[in-house]
Amino acid sequence: MTTKKELFEQFQKDWQKHYELDILKQRGYTRQQCKKCKRFFWAKEQLDYCQDAACVGYKFIGNPPSKLNLSYIQTWKKIENYFTSHGHTKVKPYPTVARWRDDIYFNIASIGGFQPYVVSGEIEPPANPLIIPQPCIRFGDLSNIGVTGRHYSNFVMVGQHAFNSQKTGLFYWKNQALEHDINYLLELGIPEEKITFKEDVWLGGGNFGPSLEYFADGLELGNCVFMQYELLPNGSSRELKTKVIDMGAGLARLCWITNDAPTSYELVFGRVIQEMKKSLKHQLDQKIFLEYSKLAGVIDIEEGRSIQDQKKYIAAEIGMDEKELFSQLAEMFALYATADHISTLLHAVTDGQLPSNAGGGYNLRLILRRAFGFNEEYGWNLDWAKIIELQAENLEELFPHLKEGVQTTIDVLHEELEKYKNSKEHAKQKVGKLIQEVGTKKRQISTQELITLYISDGITPETVQAIAQQQNIEVKIPQDFYSLIRKVDEEEKKVQTFDVLDLEKTKMLCYNNEFEFEAKVLAIKDNWVVLDQSAFYPESGGQISDDGFINNKKVLAVKKEAGVILHKLEDVQGIEIGSIVKGKVDASKRKQLMAHHTGAHILNTAAREILGPHVWQAGAYKDEFKAHLDITHYKKITPQELKLIEKKANEIIAANLPIEKKIYPRDEAEAKFGFRIYQGGAVPGKELRIVSILDPENKIKLKTKVFDYGIDHEACGGTHLDYTSQAGLLKIVKKESIQDGIERIVFKCADAAIEYIQKQEEILSLVQQRLSSSEDKIVQSLDKIINDWKMCLKQNTKLEEKLFDLILEKEFEKAKASNKTTISLLELDLDDKQIDKLAKKIMQQGYIAILKNKNNFVVVAVPQNFSENALEILKKLNAKGGGDKTIARGKISS
Numbered sequence: 036m037t038t039k040k041e042l043f044e045q046f047q048k049d050w051q052k053h054y055e056l057d058i059l060k061q062r063g064y065t066r067q068q069c070k071k072c073k074r075f076f077w078a079k080e081q082l083d084y085c086q087d088a089a090c091v092g093y094k095f096i097g098n099p100p101s102k103l104n105l106s107y108i109q110t111w112k113k114i115e116n117y118f119t120s121h122g123h124t125k126v127k128p129y130p131t132v133a134r135w136r137d138d139i140y141f142n143i144a145s146i147g148g149f150q151p152y153v154v155s156g157e158i159e160p161p162a163n164p165l166i167i168p169q170p171c172i173r174f175g176d177l178s179n180i181g182v183t184g185r186h187y188s189n190f191v192m193v194g195q196h197a198f199n200s201q202k203t204g205l206f207y208w209k210n211q212a213l214e215h216d217i218n219y220l221l222e223l224g225i226p227e228e229k230i231t232f233k234e235d236v237w238l239g240g241g242n243f244g245p246s247l248e249y250f251a252d253g254l255e256l257g258n259c260v261f262m263q264y265e266l267l268p269n270g271s272s273r274e275l276k277t278k279v280i281d282m283g284a285g286l287a288r289l290c291w292i293t294n295d296a297p298t299s300y301e302l303v304f305g306r307v308i309q310e311m312k313k314s315l316k317h318q319l320d321q322k323i324f325l326e327y328s329k330l331a332g333v334i335d336i337e338e339g340r341s342i343q344d345q346k347k348y349i350a351a352e353i354g355m356d357e358k359e360l361f362s363q364l365a366e367m368f369a370l371y372a373t374a375d376h377i378s379t380l381l382h383a384v385t386d387g388q389l390p391s392n393a394g395g396g397y398n399l400r401l402i403l404r405r406a407f408g409f410n411e412e413y414g415w416n417l418d419w420a421k422i423i424e425l426q427a428e429n430l431e432e433l434f435p436h437l438k439e440g441v442q443t444t445i446d447v448l449h450e451e452l453e454k455y456k457n458s459k460e461h462a463k464q465k466v467g468k469l470i471q472e473v474g475t476k477k478r479q480i481s482t483q484e485l486i487t488l489y490i491s492d493g494i495t496p497e498t499v500q501a502i503a504q505q506q507n508i509e510v511k512i513p514q515d516f517y518s519l520i521r522k523v524d525e526e527e528k529k530v531q532t533f534d535v536l537d538l539e540k541t542k543m544l545c546y547n548n549e550f551e552f553e554a555k556v557l558a559i560k561d562n563w564v565v566l567d568q569s570a571f572y573p574e575s576g577g578q579i580s581d582d583g584f585i586n587n588k589k590v591l592a593v594k595k596e597a598g599v600i601l602h603k604l605e606d607v608q609g610i611e612i613g614s615i616v617k618g619k620v621d622a623s624k625r626k627q628l629m630a631h632h633t634g635a636h637i638l639n640t641a642a643r644e645i646l647g648p649h650v651w652q653a654g655a656y657k658d659e660f661k662a663h664l665d666i667t668h669y670k671k672i673t674p675q676e677l678k679l680i681e682k683k684a685n686e687i688i689a690a691n692l693p694i695e696k697k698i699y700p701r702d703e704a705e706a707k708f709g710f711r712i713y714q715g716g717a718v719p720g721k722e723l724r725i726v727s728i729l730d731p732e733n734k735i736k737l738k739t740k741v742f743d744y745g746i747d748h749e750a751c752g753g754t755h756l757d758y759t760s761q762a763g764l765l766k767i768v769k770k771e772s773i774q775d776g777i778e779r780i781v782f783k784c785a786d787a788a789i790e791y792i793q794k795q796e797e798i799l800s801l802v803q804q805r806l807s808s809s810e811d812k813i814v815q816s817l818d819k820i821i822n823d824w825k826m827c828l829k830q831n832t833k834l835e836e837k838l839f840d841l842i843l844e845k846e847f848e849k850a851k852a853s854n855k856t857t858i859s860l861l862e863l864d865l866d867d868k869q870i871d872k873l874a875k876k877i878m879q880q881g882y883i884a885i886l887k888n889k890n891n892f893v894v895v896a897v898p899q900n901f902s903e904n905a906l907e908i909l910k911k912l913n914a915k916g917g918g919d920k921t922i923a924r925g926k927i928s929s
Contacts, residue, residue: 037266043236046245050075053245053261054234058210062217064232076233077247086231086250088332093184095252096329101224101293107303108432110223110290111168114193117219123195124162128169128434130386130710131189132395134651137717140388140395141172145194146281154242154262156200156277157721158702164197164207168286168433170382174398177405178516181371183334184298185254185288188402189379191433193257193289195282205278209261212280216249216259223293225251241266242275253332254292257284297328300371307374307425314415319367326353327364369409376402377419377448381426384447385440387651389667391776400451401495407455408497419452420445443649447669462494466502473508482513540598542568545581545754546696550620556612562591564602564610569593570620573600576715577655578632578753582621586610590618624659625754630762630785631662632753633694634684636728637765638664638782639714640747641683644739645676652714653777657753663781665773672770672778680780684765687746690734691760695727708748711741718750726751728759764788839873843880850882856901857883867892871924878921885912891927 046053054077055066064077069085076085084090105113119125129148133139142148145167152158169192179186195215197207213232220230232247237260246260262279264272291299301308330349334342350357380390383399390400410417423444427437465488473480480499488494500510544552547570554566564585573595574580580593585604592603610616635655643650646668654665672680704712704723712725728747735746742748756762766788771779783791799810808816846858858877863870863886870886871894877884878896883903887893893914895905898921905923909916916925 037238037270039236039238042238042243046236047075047234050234054247056209056213058214058217059232062227074233076231078231079228082231085233086253087233087248087255088185088253091253091332092330093253093328093332095254095292096297097295097325099292099295100226100229100252103224103293104295105223105290105293107286107290107305110293111191111193111286111433113222114219114286114289115166115168117222118166118195118215121215121218123164123166123215126161126165126167128167131170131172131382132386132388134387134710134713135705135717140398141383142169143171143173144281145169145171145192145283146196146279147171149196149198152701152721153198154277154279156198158700160196160198161702161706163203164195164280167194167196168192169194170434172379172383174401177372177402179334180375181300181368182331184300184328184331185285185291187287187303187375189375189382191286193284193286195259195280195284197280199278199280201276207280208278212259212261212282213247216257216282220249220251220256223289225292237262237281243272251292254288255285256288256292257282297325298371300374304374304378304426305429307378307422307429308370310421310425311370311374311415311417314413314417315366315370316413316415317363317366320363323353323355323360323363324367327360366413369413370415373406373409373417374422376406377422378426380448381423381437381440381444382434384444384649385437387649387667389447389649389669389776390451391774393774396776401489403448403451404455404495405497407452408495408501412497412501419448423448439648443647446647447649450669458494459498462498463502465494466499469499470503470506470508480508480510482516485510485512485516538565538599539567541566541595541600543600544568544570545572545620545625550583550622550625552618553615554618556610556614556616559607559610559612562604562607564604564607564616565599566602566616566618569600569602570618571600571602572625572628572754576632576751576753577635578628578657579659581628582624583619585618586616627659627785627787628657629754629756631657631659631783631787632751633756633759634762634765634782634784635662635664636726636747636749636751636755637684637687637759637762638680638780639666639749640687640728641680642666642668642780643741644683644737645679646672648739648741654779655715660787661768661781661783663779665777665779667776668778669776671772672780677767677770677780681765681767687728687735688759688762688765690730691758692734692746693729693731694755694757694759695729696724696755697727698722698724704750708742712748712750714749715751718752723750724752725749726753726755761785766791835869839876842873843876846877847880847882856881857885859885861885861887863888866890870894874922883908887927893925893927895923897921 059077063079066075066077067082068075069087069090070083071090072085072087074085115125129142131142133142133147136147136150139147146154148167148169149160153160170189171192172189174188176186177188180188195212197212199205199208217227217230221227229251231250233250235246235248235258237244237246237258242262242265244261244263246258248258249256260281262281263275265275266272287299287303290302294302296302327349330352333348334345346357346361350360353360380399380403388395388399390396390403392400423441427441430437469480469484480503485496485499488499489496496510496512496516500512503510538557549570552568552570554568556564557567558565571581571583571590571593572578573593575595581590583590585602586609588604588606588610590602591605594601635657639650639652642664649667649669651667652664653667656663699707699722701721701723704725708725712723726749727745729745737746763785766783768781768783768791771781773779799813803810803813806813806816846860850856850858865873865888867888867890870888870892874884874886874894874896878898881898883898883901884894884896885908893909893912893916895908895918897903897905897908904920906918906920909918909923909925912927914925914927916923918924
């Protein structure tokens with residue numbers, strides 16, 4: 036496997052080809068070598084160092100190269116104005132939740148919105164060249180956030196992109212890109228002699244190319260990647276058909292370089308930080324903080340340098356004890372990190388991702404619990420709702436849609452806070468046991484144990500540290516802890532039935548509502564048959580496949596691989612390649628499946644209306660008997676909410692709304708309907724089939740309106756009805772909480788719903804007959820029966836106690852008379868629970884109990900101060916079972 040290091044070494048051997056650009060030479064830049072990191076860079080003046088923070092620190096703090104003092108929003112506007120007045124089009128940012136991708140949960144870079152289809156050349160970019168303010172979410176730098184002054188989990192990447200294809204030619208490449216980058220930095224007031232370009236290489240997604248990172252006075256501002264090569268499976272490479280300029284720059288850093296500020300956090304979060312600072316418990320020494328800030332650039336957990344060495348270096352430079360210095364700064368670090376984490380939550384929830392224990396929600400819960408932990412540790416008592424509201428106001432000019440997510444984010448946070456509080460008692464018990472073991476064995480809690488506690492129990496290392504400190508036990512948290520526990524999702528490998536690469540794609544007739552057809556046989560393997568066309572719907576999108584016959588042979592399964600439909604038959608006798616066969620689809624089953632699939636879309640719309648815009652589909656299943664829809668929701672759906680969802684769904688059905696099925700180019704579909712179309716996750720291909728529930732007469736009034744027209748639009752390959760009324764009726768059967776943050780609604784439509792209701796009526800009628808009660812008095816009759824049963828249970832318990840007293844009185848007298856310490860009763864006419872209870876009573880009176888009933892169930896109970904062992908006694912009785920020294924239970928074979 037080719038590594039970034041190997042590629043960099045190759046590029047360095049041929050540096051003139053990759054890095055010696057006309058624009059740099061024309062403007063007086065020369066190639067130089069940094070005396071510290073030994074890497075090559077380009078600068079207008081002769082310098083000893085490349086100006087990377089790791090080599091020079093933050094030289095700009097106290098003396099920024101730009102004196103413009105721009106705000107965060109002003110910085111963007113200045114950049115936007117430069118690029119749009121120089122031939123670039125500003126495009127709308129993509130969501131932070133990357134539902135159009137199947138390889139990542141969150142958008143991690145400005146190029147992410149254009150991968151894979153624009154970058155591969157399959158579809159045209161929305162503009163070319165373009166500029167984009169892309170909010171990104173990354174979880175790799177958590178330990179750096181708040182500490183370095185520049186790291187975030189949620190940040191805005193200024194993206195400058197150009198796509199050079201065969202159609203456009205190489206119209207915008209290295210020289211053009213770099214000239215614009217120099218010029219926009221000049222617009223921000225940065226003198227050109229302060230700008231350096233450091234040679235690097237970029238590798239990702241099978242593509243790679245040279246890149247030039249640019250710096251000013253110790254701060255990396257951006258990275259201009261020239262994406263021009265493709266890695267091949269054999270390790271060789273070739274030029275890409277579409278060569279891409281992928282320049283990404285941090286808006287926070289560009290703003291920071293124009294201000295005399297110790298960190299970028301105050302500039303980015305503005306009023307949020309001001310509000311949070313009111314809760315600080317310790318007054319920070321501003322002089323020490325300023326000195327630290329200038330040196331903080333050397334800290335970077337991700338770069339692999341020893342964090343301990345970095346801290347020692349900083350403390351020595353300031354002239355303070357390392358522990359004392361970082362103890363003074365810790366609260367401010369935590370405050371900045373908390374502001375960042377709440378900003379990330381707001382972006383993610385607004386774009387449709389909720390905290391959970393799996394997938395993308397896992398990391399959201401991680402940072403939220405970090406924030407809760409900081410709030411407790413430092414006793415801030417933060418007003419979370421106010422912070423969220425201020426975050427949205429702060430970014431309103433850049434991202435006005437965040438205001439729509441404020442209330443949902445507040446609700447989600449408070450729900451998560453309750454879960455966090457409930458988990459703390461569990462954490463104390465779990466960590467308490469570990470600390471007891473650690474103390475006994477006189478060892479430290481290992482990094483692996485911290486990782487296991489977090490992944491298995493959601494217990495943060497900070498929580499472990501706080502609990503341990505109460506018992507004077509030191510817990511060391513690795514600085515790269517949150518990098519170590521990042522989730523890696525393994526994709527399930529798809530097993531092909533047989534190789535379909537050489538076969539033509541099957542013409543799908545199922546969308547035309549055809550149920551009988553003729554087709555030519557293209558391939559046969561075992562009992563699988565491929566035809567040139569087919570009316571059978573293959574299993575996909577949670578919808579099971581059609582039933583039916585091909586040449587009177589029963590079709591057992593239908594699936595699709597690479598556009599080819601495979602039919603599994605009961606046998607293939609008499610069917611040959613090249614022959615013409617007749618197919619017949621079970622129309623009744625198909626119509627029921629159509630009702631259930633359309634019902635899922637209707638139910639999704641109804642749930643979003645009742646529960647809120649954070650509702651997204653998280654899974655679905657449809658067969659001819661029932662269907663279910665899994666939706667994202669941060670708490671359990673109440674019975675009342677379920678009734679309202681069902682009512683809204685049936686209102687949509689009754690409205691007889693038209694359902695449109697139409698093919699769109701992917702970019703057109705995204706532009707027209709937004710990213711809500713990806714309800715079922717990523718959909719491959721440059722064209723999308725959009726299923727739309729339209730409402731031309733505005734019959735349905737929605738308060739949660741997420742589309743400009745119509746009530747629902749989804750990228751979907753399933754079979755659907757033509758009008759909502761054809762679903763007949765939607766009946767919710769039950770609701771399940773299948774996973775934290777995901778609710779499952781089981782439902783039935785059309786004939787399946789009617790049959791279900793009729794069955795329920797039959798059961799109700801039978802109960803009515805058995806109770807000899809009228810329908811309106813069934814509940815009253817049941818209540819009487821239950822109350823009578825409870826009275827009998829109480830009387831039975833009293834009789835049981837009297838029976839035990841009689842037995843024990845007699846046995847205790849015998850034991851005292853004979854000076855015995857064991858009471859043995861071997862043929863009791865009691866059930867298993869009763870002899871268990873009786874054994875415990877005997878033990879509590881200071882006797883060993885050996886009891887057996889007529890079912891051969893044995894209980895042995897030994898008082899704690901006795902030397903005898905209950906489990907050993909059980910074994911001597913030849914009983915199979917288990918237990919401990921005090922209580923053991925088992926059964927003797929007949």
